[in-house]
Amino acid sequence: MSRRSRRGFTLVELLVVIAIIGVLVGLLLPAVQAAREAARRMSCSNNMKQIGLALHNYHSAFNRFPYSTSGAGSIDSGSAIPGLTKVRNHRGWLGLLPYIEQQALYDQADMSLATGAYERDTSKATLSGPKPGQPGNANDIVVSTAVEAFLCPSDSNSTHYSDTSSAHYSISPGSTTLKGAYTNYDFSIRRTFNSGVIWSEDAMTTRRMFGFDDSSRMRDLTDGTSNTVAVCETLRNIIDGVAATWGYSKWVGHGVDIVWSRGINDNECCGWTSPPYAQQRLPSRLGEWGTSGSLHPGGAQYTLGDGSVRFISESIDYTTLQRLAYIADGQVLADF
Secondary structure, eight states: OOOOOOOOOOOOHHHHHHHHHHHHHHHHHHHHHHHHHHHHHHHHHHHHHHHHHHHHHHHHHSSSOOOOSSSSTTSOOTTTTTTTEEEEEEEEHHHHHGGGGGGGHHOOOOTSSOSSSSOOOTTOOEEESSTTTTTTTHHHHTSSSSSGOOOOOTTOSOOOOOSSSSSTTTTTTTOOOOOOBSSSEEEBBOOOOOOOOGGGGOOOOGOBBBBBBBOOOOGGGGTGGGGSEEEEEOOEEEEOOOOOOOSSSSSSSBOOOOTTTTTTTOOOOOOSSTTTTSHHHHOEEEEEEOOOSSSTTEEEEEETSOEEEEEEEETTTHHHHHHHSSSSSSSOSSSO
């Protein structure tokens, strides 16, 4: 009987096959990554739509939208907000919890007590009751809870502020070891530093949808709900300052101002350095607190006053951003 010889693959053939597989994988990976980012962006959009619906339900219940911050300890309360004697450091997200299926978390919060312990000027306003983490105030448990509806899946940064001892940014230094939970979405406000003006006393032509200790009603959005930004996307990593915490206010960070500084996705810092904006750029963080951006390529997402969500390009011109921020400047947009 004749013996049939077996012939295996040569080394060259194996290398060719491996090279072909490598090329195919290289072609496939960007498509897979793009598909994953599209899914993450859709999830982020759904979060923001849920927030938009929650804002409308809140307005139906109280005939106004929530404040961005109330009883903020970083404000010179004696001059900016007359009559404010109790620092609570509340965020408006606390009031929205029942409308985003977080009733149980809302029920844990004591709204008569402070959610953050920061006080800038104790001679003019004192903390409302014991500090979070002290006996009788368990609000530190609430505001250290990461809420999925407040987190963008494209942002891989930490969900919590890491320092528990900072007198300016932590929940309650010396009283709790819990870490403040971040949010990727924050109210559209006029950014201020160390001082604040309640919403109803802000200039009509530059008034945003949210503010300190007061906020708008639907009737105030005279430029149209579809032409007004309500909630801005932001990142959980900031060069100058600390990212937004949803449950308590601190030294800086009481909302997002889309017309502050250099527009969307500005990841350089800072205007006060010499030379200005000379620090290293990193794509995973924003340059300054209170600014807007995302890790979605090319822009960020925004919830408008009508509850819809729009992706806005980072190349949008500054004048259009202003018109989107202001609720009653009389400059109605045809499209953007």
